[in-house]
Amino acid sequence: MELTRVKFTNLSKELFPGITKARVIEYYIKVAPKMLPYLKDRAVVMHRFPDGIEKGGFFEKDAPPHAPEWVRTFRRYSRHAKREIRYVVCNNLDTLLWLANLASIEINVTLSRVDDFERPDLVLIDIDPQNGFGEAREVALELKDVLSQLGLRCYVKTSGIRGLHVLIPIAREYSFSDTRAFAHELARIARREKVKIDYAQNAVAKTMAAPYSLRPLEGAPVSTPLAWEELEKGLSPAEFNINTVAERKDPWKGFFKPQRLIAHGAQG
Amino acid sequence: MELRAKPPKRAIWSGSIAVGLVNVPVKLYPMIREKSFSFRMLHSRDNSPIKFKRVCSRCGEEVPLEQVVKGYEVRKGEFVVFEEEELEAIKPASSRRIALEKFVDLASVDPIYFHTSYILTPDKSEEAYALLLHVLQRTGKAGAGRLTLRSKEYPVLVHPYRGALIATTLHYPHEVVDPRDMEELQRLKEPPEEELELAATIVDALSGEFDLSSYRDEYLEKLQELINRKLAGEVVVVEEAEKEEVKSLMEALRKTVEELKAKQE
Numbered sequence: 001m002e003l004t005r006v007k008f009t010n011l012s013k014e015l016f017p018g019i020t021k022a023r024v025i026e027y028y029i030k031v032a033p034k035m036l037p038y039l040k041d042r043a044v045v046m047h048r049f050p051d052g053i054e055k056g057g058f059f060e061k062d063a064p065p066h067a068p069e070w071v072r073t074f075r076r077y078s079r080h081a082k083r084e085i086r087y088v089v090c091n092n093l094d095t096l097l098w099l100a101n102l103a104s105i106e107i108n109v110t111l112s113r114v115d116d117f118e119r120p121d122l123v124l125i126d127i128d129p130q131n132g133f134g135e136a137r138e139v140a141l142e143l144k145d146v147l148s149q150l151g152l153r154c155y156v157k158t159s160g161i162r163g164l165h166v167l168i169p170i171a172r173e174y175s176f177s178d179t180r181a182f183a184h185e186l187a188r189i190a191r192r193e194k195v196k197i198d199y200a201q202n203a204v205a206k207t208m209a210a211p212y213s214l215r216p217l218e219g220a221p222v223s224t225p226l227a228w229e230e231l232e233k234g235l236s237p238a239e240f241n242i243n244t245v246a247e248r249k250d251p252w253k254g255f256f257k258p259q260r261l262i263a264h265g266a267q268g
Numbered sequence: 269m270e271l272r273a274k275p276p277k278r279a280i281w282s283g284s285i286a287v288g289l290v291n292v293p294v295k296l297y298p299m300i301r302e303k304s305f306s307f308r309m310l311h312s313r314d315n316s317p318i319k320f321k322r323v324c325s326r327c328g329e330e331v332p333l334e335q336v337v338k339g340y341e342v343r344k345g346e347f348v349v350f351e352e353e354e355l356e357a358i359k360p361a362s363s364r365r366i367a368l369e370k371f372v373d374l375a376s377v378d379p380i381y382f383h384t385s386y387i388l389t390p391d392k393s394e395e396a397y398a399l400l401l402h403v404l405q406r407t408g409k410a411g412a413g414r415l416t417l418r419s420k421e422y423p424v425l426v427h428p429y430r431g432a433l434i435a436t437t438l439h440y441p442h443e444v445v446d447p448r449d450m451e452e453l454q455r456l457k458e459p460p461e462e463e464l465e466l467a468a469t470i471v472d473a474l475s476g477e478f479d480l481s482s483y484r485d486e487y488l489e490k491l492q493e494l495i496n497r498k499l500a501g502e503v504v505v506v507e508e509a510e511k512e513e514v515k516s517l518m519e520a521l522r523k524t525v526e527e528l529k530a531k532q533e
Contacts, residue, residue, distance in 0.1 A: 003518055003522060007316070012513065032524050033528055
């Protein structure tokens with residue numbers, strides 16, 4: 001039996017200093033059982049680095065014309081690009097490995113699912129500290145407190161080596177302008193000097209680095225789902241990289257249970 | 269004439285030539301290096317080379333070499349099976365020794381029987397080799413014997429050529445078709461005398477020395493030219509799958525596939 005329909009190529013090419021494409025693919029193979037549920041039914045934006053991160057990469061929204069016929073795609077007219085974009089939808093292992101083989105080191109996904117693209121099922125708050133990770137951690141922990149006072153579960157992941165992403169899974173009852181306003185409000189509450197809290201990514205067709213996506217940075221860090229306890233205890237995001245993350249258990253319990261945003265002032 | 273094929277690197281056989289009680293240890297090198305051109309078959313979709321697998325015609329599964337035995341098809345679908353030892357046991361003596369039983373004039377052998385030629389070189393004992401070479405040169409004879417190569421025994425002539433001993437294998441008479449047996453040729457009539465005379469004058473006018481070096485394989489040359497052009501421009505690059513890396517990926521993949529399957533159930 002064939003294990004995969006993907007034909008791996010250029011395996012010895014270095015994608016990170018000292019890290020070959022073979023290892024990148026191996027990482028995605030190992031992390032696939034944890035990662036695939038977070039990619040399911042979402043439009044993917046590839047961040048490809050065919051000659052490695054040092055040579056620079058490019059974002060690719062469209063499935064390449066030579067994409068195999070088993071790769072699922074989603075077509076949507078983009079007002080920005082003034083044409084139809086044919087997104088990849090990564091719902092299975094083969095597609096994930098095909099993306100990895102395209103040297104899409106980073107896999108970005110939308111905050112909504114393709115069957116109801118205009119309605120987000122995730123709210124994202126992107127915390128990007130100017131100085132150190134400690135500041136991002138404080139902001140995230142504060143957001144968590146605020147959200148739990150609102151009776152909302154939220155989840156945290158590293159974004160790379162510095163920042164954090166806080167995600168709130170929601171029922172698909174709201175528009176992106178609702179979620180953007182909600183995130184804006186949260187950002188205002190947790191505001192700090194020298195920490196950028198980005199709420200503007202809550203928009204149709206905007207993407208975030210998927211949970212378990214590698215980031216194109218030195219040391220091959222992974223955007224890693226964390227348990228809040230881990231963050232409370234303290235950690236260094238660089239610990240979560242291509243060598244360490246595949247072995248971890250997925251800490252995000254109940255992520256796929258949608259929640260209603262009840263007690264916020266932005267809705268009405 | 270200048271012979272220009274590249275000398276082979278490796279001997280394909282070693283043994284000895286036996287003349288009476290004298291043994292001449294020799295190595296045998298290919299002398300005829302046929303130039304041909306072969307294409308690889310590629311999958312048109314991505315230009316990957318196509319592999320062949322040994323597959324069982326009944327169960328469809330790939331058969332590892334250690335499970336392959338040799339069989340002779342007696343009737344369609346009926347085989348006699350042989351063990352490797354059984355075949356080894358009947359290998360003729362000539363698989364290690366060319367016994368020269370008779371010395372003949374090379375020119376007396378019909379060239380239609382010539383199969384192919386090999387260069388013999390001395391294997392350690394140069395004196396014995398030189399003696400055999402010189403005696404054949406002086407007498408103008410060729411030694412006749414048998415030689416077994418790749419599980420086939422050939423009649424062979426050992427003769428001097430350009431300062432070396434050459435072994436030329438021959439076809440058996442039963443391997444050569446007699447043109448007189450071709451039916452189409454049995455109805456031929458003799459042409460009228462005047463036509464024959466006219467044709468003969470044409471042949472006379474065109475008669476000359478035969479110069480093989482003026483012949484070239486033009487198809488091969490054109491192919492080479494085509495290859496060079498492709499090399500300069502549109503090259504088909506094949507990415508060789510790195511075997512070791514693929515192997516370890518497949519191991520990881522097997523685990524993941526199992527894990528995903530278990531999740532589904």
